[in-house]
Amino acid sequence: MTAKYELVKKAIRIRDNAYVPYSNFPVGAVLKAKSGKLYTGCNIENAAYPVSCCAERVAIFKAIAEGEKEFTEMAVAADTDRPVPPCGSCRQVMSEFFTADMKIHLTNLKEDTKTVTMEELLPFSFQPSDLNKET
Numbered sequence: 767m768t769a770k771y772e773l774v775k776k777a778i779r780i781r782d783n784a785y786v787p788y789s790n791f792p793v794g795a796v797l798k799a800k801s802g803k804l805y806t807g808c809n810i811e812n813a814a815y816p817v818s819c820c821a822e823r824v825a826i827f828k829a830i831a832e833g834e835k836e837f838t839e840m841a842v843a844a845d846t847d848r849p850v851p852p853c854g855s856c857r858q859v860m861s862e863f864f865t866a867d868m869k870i871h872l873t874n875l876k877e878d879t880k881t882v883t884m885e886e887l888l889p890f891s892f893q894p895s896d897l898n899k900e901t
């Protein structure tokens with residue numbers, strides 16, 4: 767099995783840990799760091815709905831909290847007709863930590879997989895460097 771499908775299958779499996787009493791829409795994510803370590807994420811909802819966190823951000827925040835700085839690949843899975851498209855907030859968080867050519871594998875339970883780069887997922891994104899305006 768290729769590395770891509772290992773990530774995809776793991777992203778599908780980690781949905782089992784999602785805490786989704788409000789949406790009943792479990793999402794799983796797996797993030798691979800340059801170190802080779804894998805960081806999993808699932809969506810975690812809250813009775814105060816907006817406090818909920820998506821699977822993608824849980825995986826990214828876990829990795830950052832463990833000291834990871836560079837990433838090579840990510841997979842995201844949900845029970846959608848098409849490969850699941852990450853929400854706008856997650857795309858912005860991804861763009862903070864992922865290079866423009868980083869590959870993100872989006873999938874559904876049939877393993878219809880669409881691989882996109884960070885640049886394709888969020889073109890013309892607001893970057894840390896945009897804060898450094900010369901005066």
Ligand SMILES: O=c1ccn([C@H]2C[C@H](O)[C@@H](CO)O2)c(=O)[nH]1
Nearest residue numbers: 789791793809820821851852853
């Ligand atoms: O890419 C996505 C899309 C949605 N969700 C979550 C947010 C919410 O918990 C539920 C329904 O939107 O799915 C994710 O975790 N990732």
Ligand SMILES: [Zn+2]
Nearest residue numbers: 820852853856
């Ligand atoms: Zn999201």
